[in-house]
Amino acid sequence: MIVDGRVLREDFVPSEVVHRHDEVNLLSESLEPLLYDRRADPAFLFGPTGVGKTCIARYTLARLREQEPSVGVAYVNCWQEYTRFRVLYSILEDVGHTFDIHRSTPKDELFGRLGETDDRPIVAILDEVDQLEETAALYDLYRLGHVSLVLIANREEELFAGLDDRVRSRLRAGTRVRFDRYGTDELEAILAERADNALEPGTVSDGQLRTIADAASGDARVGLGILRSAARRATQQNHDSITDDVLADAIPDARTAIRRKTVEGLIEHQRVLYDVIAETGEIEPGELYETYERRVDNPKTKRTLRNYLTKMVHYDLIEAVGKRRGRTYRPVGDAVVEHDQA
């Protein structure tokens, strides 16, 4: 039933895009100087999750490389690579200059090394750039004349609020490409296109695609997740097409799958914190610390717990209600554990 599973993965870059031609054109135009051996101004892609920002960035750069193969493209997800060192390292890795670089290379060695790659232009795509903790990395990259930047973030205001003035003023003049949520029709068309390439004909009906598009409410990542999970389930149950029952099961599954995966990635102490919050539904800091300390053998300090908590807020696992005194923590979304509902 599944002909090509890669097509349903969220990091898949299609050979043709559906419904994002204006955005592709705008980004292509801003990168045009690269075709004439000049550096492009920074380009910004703004919009909520699952609207195709990353996909369009990769797609457009892939097209650019067809015209100008000498351009090096580096993709960095600042969610994972959030230090200056890691961003620079990751870029060097993508353009193939990491051979003898290690953690103990002197402070500015990476920057220097990146400076030596100026035999050809480089485009650095920094995804989730608002998650970058050391924004000095942006300043570094901007100082390198052969590096053009494509910066992806959710909201412009929040991104710029987190930058220091030096960086902010340099990035002010750049192209902004804004992405709106997909409508149900658009998302249905995107899913249909992917289903065509990924699944055998007749596996999924138009009505089912519409149901998926509707359930995903404009988020292509969620929509693809549902389609992927439904196809996998149907295969396991030896159906030759996706049944409505299978689809109904796949919808809530896709919603919680991402969160479950994130929770699994937490270290023990973080997971204890998460469990306490999920079990109580809502808890004050003082009580949270106490409960945590009672449950573990070698408790970390409160300061460390606060770092864990900000990280978990960051991962969208928990929510912090209120700013200072009187703050409470609670799980995000439907993650409340059942046995505590009484």
Next chain:
DNA sequence: AATCCACTGGAATAGCGGGGAC
């Protein structure tokens, strides 16, 4: 209004561990 207090988050510092140089 003044003081107390619980809590947050920034900055500085220590310690760990990976990896190169010798």
Next chain:
DNA sequence: GTCCCCGCTATTCCAGTGGATT
């Protein structure tokens, strides 16, 4: 092997903040 360098995490210290209490 030992030494050294450095990034990363946890810890210590602390200023700031705003609700609670007097």
